[in-house]
Amino acid sequence: MHKPSSGRDYLVALLLASSVTVFLGFYLFIRRGYLFTAPSSVDMLYVPNKAIAGAGVILIAFVFLLGPIVRYFDRFDKWLGYRKEIGIVGTFLLLAHGTITYFYLPLKSPRAELDLDSPDLLAGIIGIAILTFLFVISFKKAIDILGAKKWWFLQRWGIRVAIFLTVVHVVGLKWEGWWKWITVGGTQTPALTNPLMVPASLIAGLFLLWVIVVRLYEVFFIYDNLGFAGNEASQTPESKMRGRRFFIGSFWTLVILYIILFTRFVLW
Numbered sequence: 001m002h003k004p005s006s007g008r009d010y011l012v013a014l015l016l017a018s019s020v021t022v023f024l025g026f027y028l029f030i031r032r033g034y035l036f037t038a039p040s041s042v043d044m045l046y047v048p049n050k051a052i053a054g055a056g057v058i059l060i061a062f063v064f065l066l067g068p069i070v071r072y073f074d075r076f077d078k079w080l081g082y083r084k085e086i087g088i089v090g091t092f093l094l095l096a097h098g099t100i101t102y103f104y105l106p107l108k109s110p111r112a113e114l115d116l117d118s119p120d121l122l123a124g125i126i127g128i129a130i131l132t133f134l135f136v137i138s139f140k141k142a143i144d145i146l147g148a149k150k151w152w153f154l155q156r157w158g159i160r161v162a163i164f165l166t167v168v169h170v171v172g173l174k175w176e177g178w179w180k181w182i183t184v185g186g187t188q189t190p191a192l193t194n195p196l197m198v199p200a201s202l203i204a205g206l207f208l209l210w211v212i213v214v215r216l217y218e219v220f221f222i223y224d225n226l227g228f229a230g231n232e233a234s235q236t237p238e239s240k241m242r243g244r245r246f247f248i249g250s251f252w253t254l255v256i257l258y259i260i261l262f263t264r265f266v267l268w
């Protein structure tokens, strides 16, 4: 039931987290033209904060994806062993994002102007509170106190609610900008050297939405009871095959969507 963490598990999680963060940081460096050395109108941590937030979303979404991956593809079974650590590292990235946004972006997100009651910001705050709670109860002692059944229920539904709130937060804050980028592109400014490159938040957001589609497919077409009983043991060889087919088909659809986005201002 409780999975003790080894140094190796954390090493894998940290390697994954740093690869995604460094990739997004490098991507944003090219898109924006700077990482820390921002123009005077932009906070020093503005761009690193975007890389951290995007990486946090990708990690939490990946944690949510690991269930289907392991259920459909036997050779990835051992990845389940890293799920907890990847979730914890993702939670810390998002805690860093919330802290940086609140305390260290006086130019772009002045504290006085942060409307913490607005649905999209509130969703981020409650989302990070839930993820932190899941981290706190990830220790063995919490299972002893709560009991295995309640503990599983909290972990299963906690991550689902956190994912839902992440969608509200990210789509709520970014939708207008994404739509504007897709329809008209962007204008070059000293703070944005290559505006026609895909926004990093859209790269992370699309991955998150794909993961949700894969999970929803399971809920409606694989599980007998919409997954409320909390057990995938009822999976038959046929449903496993169907799930795998959907996973692979939707994955290639995701790849095509990325290709369309990345060539948006090159080909059309």
Ligand code: HEM
Binding pocket: 049, 050, 051, 053, 054, 056, 057, 094, 097, 098, 099, 101, 102, 109, 121, 123, 124, 125, 127, 128, 131, 162, 165, 166, 169, 170, 173, 174, 200, 201, 204
């Ligand atoms: C589950 C928790 C959270 C997740 C998954 C999350 C994720 C994200 C992501 C992916 C972005 C887009 C970054 C970009 O523009 O590339 C973002 C933006 C933002 N987040 Fe969060 N966030 C969370 C918590 C918070 C918290 C606690 C706060 C408030 C203190 C916050 C405030 C903001 C603000 C103000 C932006 C807009 C920044 C901008 O447009 O540059 N977020 N968030």
